[in-house]
Amino acid sequence: MNKISMAAAAMIAGLTLATGAAAQDGGPGAAVTIELNAVKSGDAACTLTFLVTNGHPARIDKAVYETVLFDGAGQVDRLTLFDFGTLPAGRPRVRQFSVAGVTCDGLSRVLINGAHTCTAPGLADTACEAGLTLKTRTDIEVIG
Structure with missing residues (x-):
């Protein structure tokens, strides 16, 4: 192997190691995406349908978010926990939550207040x- 080939191989190996370390640590672009995809009013309840994607290189075993629901006047209606469960790496999942005692027309805003529980072996504590x-x-x- 000539000097140029050896230098190129060393550079590629270094980039591969750095990229792998950044991905493992939840580097650039690695994040959870939560989309409020649909809402449906039912029998004195509002069903919120979320599309959630784990953009990390490893699975999240349990993701529970503290969620605040605001009424039409912008006042806090309730604070609740939404358990999104297991989130495989790089794959979208749909999760539904039925909130009793509220109609979807009565909601103006959803605040994801933070992760209540985030169990993700192999990822940073802040992965969620x-x-x-x-x-x-x-x-x-939807704000956060």
Whole structure:
């Protein structure tokens, strides 16, 4: 192997190690995305449907988010926990939560207040919160 080939091989090996370490630590681009995809009013309840994707290189075994629901006047209606369960790496999952005593028309905003529980062996302790991306496809605002 000539000097140029050896230098190129060393550089590629270094980049591979650095990229692997960044991915393991939840590096750039590695985050959880939560999208409020749909809402449906039912028998004195609102069903919130979320599309959630774990962008990390490893599975999250348990993700529970403290969630605050705001009424149409912008006042806190309730604080609750939404258990998104196991989130495989790089794969979307749909989760539904039925909230009794509220209609979807009565909600103006959903605040993801933070991760109550985040069990993710092999990832940083902040894997469920660092870089968290929030979206909505509804008239209800989602913030965090």
